Amino acid sequence: MSTLTYPEAIGVGLLQGVTELFPVSSLGHSILLPAIIGGKIQQDLDMTADGSSYLAVLVGLHLATALALVVFFYKDWIRVISGLFSSIRHRRVQTRDEKLAWLLIISTIPVGVAGLALEKALRHALGKPVPAAIFLALNGLVLLGAERLKRGGTGRRRAGHAAPPAGEPGMDPAIASDHRLARLTFRQGAWIGAAQILALFPGISRSGVTMSAGILRGLHHEDAARFSFLLATPVIIAASALKVPELFKPENSAVLGPVVVGSIAAFVAGYVSVRFLTKYFETRSLTPFAIYCFVAGVGSAVYLSI
Numbered sequence: 001m002s003t004l005t006y007p008e009a010i011g012v013g014l015l016q017g018v019t020e021l022f023p024v025s026s027l028g029h030s031i032l033l034p035a036i037i038g039g040k041i042q043q044d045l046d047m048t049a050d051g052s053s054y055l056a057v058l059v060g061l062h063l064a065t066a067l068a069l070v071v072f073f074y075k076d077w078i079r080v081i082s083g084l085f086s087s088i089r090h091r092r093v094q095t096r097d098e099k100l101a102w103l104l105i106i107s108t109i110p111v112g113v114a115g116l117a118l119e120k121a122l123r124h125a126l127g128k129p130v131p132a133a134i135f136l137a138l139n140g141l142v143l144l145g146a147e148r149l150k151r152g153g154t155g156r157r158r159a160g161h162a163a164p165p166a167g168e169p170g171m172d173p174a175i176a177s178d179h180r181l182a183r184l185t186f187r188q189g190a191w192i193g194a195a196q197i198l199a200l201f202p203g204i205s206r207s208g209v210t211m212s213a214g215i216l217r218g219l220h221h222e223d224a225a226r227f228s229f230l231l232a233t234p235v236i237i238a239a240s241a242l243k244v245p246e247l248f249k250p251e252n253s254a255v256l257g258p259v260v261v262g263s264i265a266a267f268v269a270g271y272v273s274v275r276f277l278t279k280y281f282e283t284r285s286l287t288p289f290a291i292y293c294f295v296a297g298v299g300s301a302v303y304l305s306i
Contacts, residue, residue: 013261016058115200134297143211192210
């Protein structure tokens with residue numbers, strides 16, 4: 001049976017760390033690139049093959065990316081967890097941190113339920129190159145549609161502003177962003193979180209659809225990206241808790257070493273990516289990623305269908 005080599009693990013780890021956070025679909029790229037390259041790489045990195053450990057490997061790499069998010073946003077998570085305990089202790093949702101904590105919990109429930117119910121069926125039915133390419137192109141249209149609707153005024157009317165207010169003089173930008181996010185209602189948060197369900201389709205980006213939903217609810221790109229990254233962390237960690245134990249089955253012992261090396265690569269790539277993207281979305285939009293996804297998706301579908 002084919003297994004994962006160390007060079008393949010490093011390559012997939014770097015790919016995962018970047019594409020999980022960039023709005024371009026990590027799962028879609030993890031399916032498409034091996035199919036386009038072909039040969040032994042395609043054979044080793046085929047999640048639909050009988051006895052394949054590739055999906056468990058990807059989940060392990062996802063966990064490394066989630067840890068990069070935890071490290072980058074560690075101050076935020078300290079505030080959020082403190083807010084959760086404060087809310088439970090005092091039986092209230094009053095402060096910014098208490099509201100944000102419950103927003104993240106409520107926003108995670110829809111995709112958690114859908115993931116348990118649909119993930120396996122969707123992976124077997126659609127975890128092939130051509131469907132992944134089609135959904136990657138659709139991902140581009142979703143991103144472009146969110147930008148067009150925002151420009152048309154939908155997001156501004158709902159939030160009341162087109163750009164994030166500066167906040168109080170001297171306020172930490174992260175805290176100022178949390179203040180704005182805490183203005184979301186629980187219903188709005190659940191709607192944004194539910195958008196992650198679309199990412200169960202290979203080729204649809206979790207960060208992309210979550211940011212798009214946030215933008216349509218009136219969030220500025222910077223705040224939408226921040227909320228997307230915060231939302232992704234518990235979802236990825238929960239999914240990893242279910243799937244990572246598969247790596248420790250006797251039949252997967254040969255991939256443990258490569259997975260460790262690949263996870264280090266995914267952690268580094270994820271940390272660099274989130275650092276870049278939090279700055280990028282302060283002034284820029286989803287449009288370049290939308291164009292890339294549409295062109296890459298259509299091109300891949302045509303190439304793989306010939």
